Amino acid sequence: MNVNYQVGSIDWSPIIQRMEPLGNCHLPTYPGDLKTVLLNHASLAQHSQGEKAYQMAREIARLTTFSDAEITYWFSRIIELM
Numbered sequence: 001m002n003v004n005y006q007v008g009s010i011d012w013s014p015i016i017q018r019m020e021p022l023g024n025c026h027l028p029t030y031p032g033d034l035k036t037v038l039l040n041h042a043s044l045a046q047h048s049q050g051e052k053a054y055q056m057a058r059e060i061a062r063l064t065t066f067s068d069a070e071i072t073y074w075f076s077r078i079i080e081l082m
Contacts, residue, residue, distance in 0.1 A: 007076040010042060019069055027067035034068050038075050044082075053078045 005013040015037055019028035030037065035054050036045070044050030057074035064070060 008080045010076065010079075012041070012072060012076050015041060015072055016069065019072075027065055028069045030068040030072075034071060038072060042075075042079050044079065047082075049082060050079075053082065 005011060005016050015030065015034075016028075018032075019030050021027065022029045038054060039045040039047075039050045042050070044053065054071075054075055056078055057071050058066075060074045061067065061070040
């Protein structure tokens with residue numbers, strides 16, 4: 001299956017590909033600090049709206065699976081609007 005993880009000019013596949021299910025959970029989990037990785041990957045670590053975009057992605061993801069993959073998905077869509 002060929003899945004495109006590019007949104008706008010950012011390829012999210014390096015982050016998505018590192019996610020793996022942990023323990024009894026079948027949802028993929030990033031093995032590290034997801035927030036830091038996402039902000040750095042999008043070059044938003046020093047941007048005033050970077051933290052807000054991440055928190056909004058978490059809040060949206062909380063409505064369903066609240067998985068790292070879903071947080072990454074929503075974060076990628078939110079920053080595309082910035």
